[in-house]
Amino acid sequence: xxxxxxxxxxxxxxxxVDGVSFGVERGEVLGFLGPNGAGKSTTMRMITGFMPxxxxxxxxxxxxxxxxxxQAKRLIGYLPENxxxxxxxxxxxxxxxxxxxxxxxxxxxxxxxxxxVELCFLQSVVHQSIDTLSKGYRHRTCxxxxxxxxxxxxxxxxxxxxxxxxxxxxxxxxxxxxxRNKAIVFxxxxxxxxxxxxxxxxxxxxxxxxxxxxxxELRAMSDLHGAVTLAAEGASAEKLAALGRVQQLNGAxxxxxxDKSKSPELAQAVIDLVRREGWKxxxxxxxxxxxxxxFRRITLPDTVKR
Amino acid sequence: xxxxxTIMKRExxxxxxxxxxxVFLVIFLLLTGFFxxxxxxxxxxxxxxxxxxxxxxxxxxxxxxxxxxxxxxAEERRSGTLELLLTMPVAPWQAIVAKFLxxxxxxxVALALTFPAVITVNVLGDPDNGxxxxxxxxxxxxxxxxxxxSCMTSAMTRNQVVAFILSVVLCLxxxxxxxxPVTDLLVRWASPAVVDTVAAFxxxxxxxxxxxxxxxxxxxxxxxxxxxxxxxATGVIxxxxxxx
Numbered sequence: 001x002x003x004x005x006x007x008x009x010x011x012x013x014x015x016x017v018d019g020v021s022f023g024v025e026r027g028e029v030l031g032f033l034g035p036n037g038a039g040k041s042t043t044m045r046m047i048t049g050f051m052p053x054x055x056x057x058x059x060x061x062x063x064x065x066x067x068x069x070x071q072a073k074r075l076i077g078y079l080p081e082n083x084x085x086x087x088x089x090x091x092x093x094x095x096x097x098x099x100x101x102x103x104x105x106x107x108x109x110x111x112x113x114x115x116x117v118e119l120c121f122l123q124s125v126v127h128q129s130i131d132t133l134s135k136g137y138r139h140r141t142c143x144x145x146x147x148x149x150x151x152x153x154x155x156x157x158x159x160x161x162x163x164x165x166x167x168x169x170x171x172x173x174x175x176x177x178x179x180r181n182k183a184i185v186f187x188x189x190x191x192x193x194x195x196x197x198x199x200x201x202x203x204x205x206x207x208x209x210x211x212x213x214x215x216x217e218l219r220a221m222s223d224l225h226g227a228v229t230l231a232a233e234g235a236s237a238e239k240l241a242a243l244g245r246v247q248q249l250n251g252a253x254x255x256x257x258x259d260k261s262k263s264p265e266l267a268q269a270v271i272d273l274v275r276r277e278g279w280k281x282x283x284x285x286x287x288x289x290x291x292x293x294x295f296r297r298i299t300l301p302d303t304v305k306r
Numbered sequence: 307x308x309x310x311x312t313i314m315k316r317e318x319x320x321x322x323x324x325x326x327x328x329v330f331l332v333i334f335l336l337l338t339g340f341f342x343x344x345x346x347x348x349x350x351x352x353x354x355x356x357x358x359x360x361x362x363x364x365x366x367x368x369x370x371x372x373x374x375x376x377x378x379x380a381e382e383r384r385s386g387t388l389e390l391l392l393t394m395p396v397a398p399w400q401a402i403v404a405k406f407l408x409x410x411x412x413x414x415v416a417l418a419l420t421f422p423a424v425i426t427v428n429v430l431g432d433p434d435n436g437x438x439x440x441x442x443x444x445x446x447x448x449x450x451x452x453x454x455x456s457c458m459t460s461a462m463t464r465n466q467v468v469a470f471i472l473s474v475v476l477c478l479x480x481x482x483x484x485x486x487p488v489t490d491l492l493v494r495w496a497s498p499a500v501v502d503t504v505a506a507f508x509x510x511x512x513x514x515x516x517x518x519x520x521x522x523x524x525x526x527x528x529x530x531x532x533x534x535x536x537x538x539a540t541g542v543i544x545x546x547x548x549x550x
Contacts, residue, residue, distance in 0.1 A: 045389070048393040049392075049393060050389050050392055050393050050548060051548050051549070052548065052549055069397075070395045070396075070397065073393060073394065073395040073396075074395045076393070078390075078393045080386060080389045080390055080393070081386070082386055084385055084386030084387045084389060084390050085387065085390070086316070086320065086385075086387055087385065088319075088320045088323050088324060089316070089319070089320070093319070097312065097315075097316050098394070100308070100309075100312040101309060101312055101313075101394040101395065101396060102394070102395065103308075103395070105308075142390075145390070
């Protein structure tokens with residue numbers, strides 16, 4: 001549905017987005033990760049046709065965004081950063097306005113507004129003016145606007161920013177549900193969201209893609225991936241050292257495999273050792289890796305890297 | 307077309323949902339009333355015409371029209387709704403025209419509310435009503451010209467005050483270029499051809515015809531081309547912002 005080829009955006013000498021290419025198909029939810037200023041918003045603005053790219057091409061549903069912007073924009077629902085909305089309008093007025101711009105009139109407009117009000121839990125504030133809404137409601141109003149025409153492509157810039165944990169949970173579930181038959185791209189810097197909602201994630205840093213894969217694949221890039229953490233009475237680092245590199249934690253040991261591909265065998269080896277030595281196990285975990293560690297490792301400037 | 311209508315409705319709604327619109331209408335009516343009847347010596351003139359009324363419009367509009375136009379784009383940019391609007395299936399020119407037309411309609415409402423002046427002259431005397439219609443048409447076009455310029459300056463900045471000041475300065479230039487005290491001054495140094503060229507850019511020169519009851523296509527064309535040019539420039543400026 002979305003195809004991006006070698007996208008470049010230069011602001012003067014600074015290249016905010018520098019040769020980004022990826023594609024998103026129907027049924028995919030793509031998490032767009034990166035530190036602040038990495039080029040996430042700029043990329044999304046180019047996909048939605050707000051900014052023309054300096055170089056490269058974006059096609060949405062087969063329509064080139066630069067050449068036939070209106071056809072492409074019809075397919076897209078967009079939640080901009082900070083959830084901009086006209087403060088002097090009521091929620092209902094704003095949604096009707098969005099529906100009409102999307103070519104929905106009369107009965108179709110009424111149905112569309114009713115549907116998104118329900119979908120985004122806005123029933124209690126429909127007649128309230130937008131400047132009196134709390135941040136969470138304002139955000140959901142803007143999200144409702146993006147969904148009003150049931151778009152095939154949904155682009156969201158930090159959809160959970162400023163929401164409380166319950167609302168975050170709701171929005172993530174919503175994204176996951178919508179993702180079954182849409183192509184979705186959303187940016188975030190909350191890594192747990194990638195697990196909660198994405199089928200794939202891209203990490204972008206200083207305008208370039210530095211990682212692209214499923215959440216599991218990204219986690220596998222972690223040092224921690226495949227390690228075994230053991231808390232056991234009587235355990236000693238010297239004995240465990242035979243199995244791999246041992247790190248002493250607070251009341252536990254973490255054993256890293258010497259060879260990452262052999263990690264499944266490591267757990268079995270640790271169990272065998274525990275049995276042989278007769279240690280009393282309090283807890284044992286097979287580590288899958290942490291996204292935030294991967295994120296930090298690949299996006300920190302080289303000079304800061306450990 | 308329906309997109310333009312949708313945006314116009316929204317803009318007009320936002321004018322009338324805020325007290326600013328009503329404050330504007332009251333100030334406009336008070337000012338035109340004051341200038342016509344007090345400063346313009348309406349009664350002492352002893353003639354059944356609205357010359358005293360229309361003569362002040364270029365000056366009254368100078369301050370009031372930029373006040374209406376300054377928020378058009380500056381506000382959209384400041385609040386980020388510009389991004390929302392331009393990622394809808396809306397061509398930029400449609401948004402520009404729609405917002406301009408909405409404000410112009412608002413100014414037309416303000417102008418229409420001056421109807422008591424028309425009634426007054428008709429009750430007191432026997433004016434040439436054709437001249438009054440031409441005067442209203444000229445005044446409406448004049449307001450449109452100022453408004454298009456305010457639209458352009460509003461697109462230049464996200465600060466409404468800056469947009470207001472820029473637009474007042476530009477409109478003031480358009481008045482002064484043909485304002486008699488200024489042209490008299492120019493005649494002393496420049497050849498008549500130069501003075502005429504400068505004066506040709508003035509709204510006063512072109513508004514005068516309408517006041518005298520003449521609907522000259524050249525004057526019509528002047529105001530329409532000011533509007534066209536300023537709205538085109540608005541489009542260029544907005545495209546410039548988006549390109550970064």
